[in-house]
Every structure is written in C-alpha cells, then in structure tokens.
Amino acid sequence: xxxxxxxxxxxxxxxxxxxxxxxxxxxxxxxxxxxxxxxxxxxxxxxxxxxxxxxxxxxxxxxxxxx
Amino acid sequence: xxxxxxxxxxxxxxxxxxxxxxxxxxxxxxxxxxxxxxxxxxxxxxxxxxxxxxxxxxxxxxxxxxxxxxxxxxxxxxxxxxxxxxxxxxxxxxxxxxxxxxxxxxxxxxxxxxxxxxxxxxxxxxxxxxxxxxxxxxxxxxxxxxxxxxxxxxxxxxxxxxxxxxxxxxxxxxxxxxxxxxxxxxxxxxxxxxxxxxxxxxxxxxxxxxxxxxxxxxxxxxxxxxxxxxxxxxxxxxxxxxxxxxxxxxxxxxxxxxx
Numbered sequence: 580x581x582x583x584x585x586x587x588x589x590x591x592x593x594x595x596x597x598x599x600x601x602x603x604x605x606x607x608x609x610x611x612x613x614x615x616x617x618x619x620x621x622x623x624x625x626x627x628x629x630x631x632x633x634x635x636x637x638x639x640x641x642x643x644x645x646x
Numbered sequence: 647x648x649x650x651x652x653x654x655x656x657x658x659x660x661x662x663x664x665x666x667x668x669x670x671x672x673x674x675x676x677x678x679x680x681x682x683x684x685x686x687x688x689x690x691x692x693x694x695x696x697x698x699x700x701x702x703x704x705x706x707x708x709x710x711x712x713x714x715x716x717x718x719x720x721x722x723x724x725x726x727x728x729x730x731x732x733x734x735x736x737x738x739x740x741x742x743x744x745x746x747x748x749x750x751x752x753x754x755x756x757x758x759x760x761x762x763x764x765x766x767x768x769x770x771x772x773x774x775x776x777x778x779x780x781x782x783x784x785x786x787x788x789x790x791x792x793x794x795x796x797x798x799x800x801x802x803x804x805x806x807x808x809x810x811x812x813x814x815x816x817x818x819x820x821x822x823x824x825x826x827x828x829x830x831x832x833x834x835x836x837x838x839x840x841x842x843x844x845x846x847x848x849x850x851x852x853x854x855x856x857x858x859x860x861x862x863x864x865x866x867x868x869x870x871x872x873x874x875x876x877x878x879x880x881x882x883x884x885x886x887x888x889x890x891x892x893x894x895x896x897x898x899x900x901x902x903x904x905x
Contacts, residue, residue, distance in 0.1 A: 591790070592683070602668070602669055602673070606669075632673065632676055636729065639664075639666075640732050643664070
C-alpha cells in the first residue's frame with residue numbers, strides 16, 4: 580500500500596463532508612417549509628444540526644407528517 | 647401496461663415528495679465510504695485516543711482491500727437494511743389509512759399492478775442507493791487499500807442487491823398484511839435476521855436459504871467468509887419467494903378492501 584499525501588486525503592474526505600452537508604441542508608429546508616412536524620420544530624432543528632447524518636435521517640423518517 | 651406505468655409514475659413522484667430519493671442514496675453513500683476511511687485511520691485513531699501501548703497499535707494489521715469491501719457490505723446489511731425497511735414500512739398501510747388506496751382501487755386497476763408498481767419503486771430506490779454506496783465504497787477502497795477483483799465486486803453487487811430486494815419485498819408484504827407501519831418494519835427485519843442467523847449458524851447446509859445471499863456476496867470478496875456452497879438454488883428460491891410475497895400482498899390488499 581502506497582502512502583497518501585495530505586492533499587490527496589483531503590480530496591478524499593471532502594466529498595463525504597459535502598454529501599453530509601447537502602443532506603443536512605435539505606433536511607433543514609424541508610423542516611422550515613413543513614407546515615406541521617411531529618414534535619416542535621426547534622427540537623428537530625437541534626436534532627438535525629447536532630445529530631449529523633443520523634439526525635437528518637431521523638427527521639426524514641419520523642419527523643415529517645404527510646397530511 | 648399503461649395503467650401500470652401511471653401507477654409507477656405516481657410511486658416515483660411519491661419517492662420524490664417524501665425526499666427518499668435524496669436521503670437514502672446519500673445515507674448509503676456515506677455509509678459505504680465510512681468503512682474504508684475508518685479502517686484506514688484505525689491505527690491513528692487508536693494511537694491518538696491513547697490507552698494502548700504503541701507496539702500493540704503497531705501490531706494491528708491493516709485489513710486488505712477485499713476485507714474492507716466485505717466490511718462495508720456488513721454495514722449495508724445492518725444499518726442500510728434498517729433504513730430501507732423504515733423507509734418502506736408504510737408503503738401500503740399508510741395509503742390504506744389515508745384513503746389513497748381506496749381512491750385508486752375503485753378505478754379499474756388490478757390489485758396486483760397496484761402492488762407491483764409499489765414494489766418496482768421500492769426496488770428502484772434500493773438498487774439506486776445500494777449501487778451508489780457500493781461504488782463509492784469500491785472507489786475509496788481501491789484508492790486507500792489497493793485493487794479488488796472486478797468480477798467478485800460485481801457478483802457481490804448482484805447477490806447483495808437481490809438480498810435487499812428480498813427484504814424490501816418482505817417489508818411491502820408485511821405492510822399490506824399489518825396495519826401498523828412499525829410492526830411491518832419490525833416483522834420484515836426480524837424475518838430477515840432470522841434467515842441470516844439460520845444460514846450462518848445452523849450446522850447443516852441450507853442452499854435454499856435466502857439469508858445466505860449476504861454471505862455469498864461477502865464470500866466472493868473475502869474467501870474466509872465463503873461457505874463454498876452453490877448459489878443457483880438460493881437465487882431461484884429467493885426469486886420464487888419474492889413472486890409469492892407479491893401475490894400474497896395483492897391478495898391481502900384485496901381481502902382488506904372487501905371487508
């Protein structure tokens with residue numbers, strides 16, 4: 580296995596971070612635009628911001644109300 | 647066929663509206679990538695967290711590329727499966743509760759095409775998410791650990807995709823049998839786990855067990871995980887089980903809407 584320079588490592592890590600950010604921002608936009616959520620909105624905002632990937636996923640699965 | 651396409655487009659729209667088309671592929675992507683990255687940094691993480699003497703840290707061998715790939719399949723098999731089951735748990739029961747199903751089924755639409763349109767959308771999102779995560783994991787593994795054989799990677803993709811399809815079909819079946827989405831998710835996951843445990847721990851050969859599929863996928867990559875059995879019967883039984891589950895789901899929907 581060859582050694583990998585720092586800049587190469589960075590270029591490997593950045594796509595992951597971008598993907599997580601996209602998910603988080605989408606979750607926040609959906610949260611703000613939703614008329615009703617299951618539970619208070621500020622709680623979900625905290626969960627999404629602090630819970631990273633899992634927080635956003637939890638919001639998409641449990642937080643939204645379809646009606 | 648045309649009505650089926652209309653139904654499928656409705657399901658596709660539903661995937662978009664519920665944002666599943668966004669969050670499922672991204673989750674699988676991050677899931678798939680995190681395995682090679684943590685495996686690569688594990689010695690550093692251990693060294694910086696302290697507690698272990700340095701020579702112990704140095705003596706932990708880095709896994710080879712195919713072990714890492716098998717590891718990410720394991721991630722998909724636990725967390726990925728959970729996400730898929732949770733996202734499709736209300737597929738039929740929610741529509742029955744909200745009245746959408748009744749509204750569609752008064753039109754000349756067969757129960758089977760209603761179910762298969764849903765099934766196709768579940769399969770589409772499963773394969774899309776899994777392929778995204780798997781290819782990303784492959785790319786990261788090759789960059790960080792070295793190459794993995796192409797045929798075994800593709801075989802892994804197909805076997806594991808079939809396994810995900812099987813569990814997705816189970817979720818759909820349970821969703822039409824049971825009125826509670828949580829029970830549907832739990833039922834399908836429990837049955838999947840049961841099959842998997844049976845396949846890996848019972849002492850006799852079970853070439854028919856769909857629970858072997860994830861093992862087949864990982865075994866192609868990492869020979870240590872292989873049980874050496876043939877795959878054809880497993881694939882055939884799984885396909886038959888999927889078809890039977892679809893038929894049963896349609897029958898159950900029919901029974902529910904008559905009563």
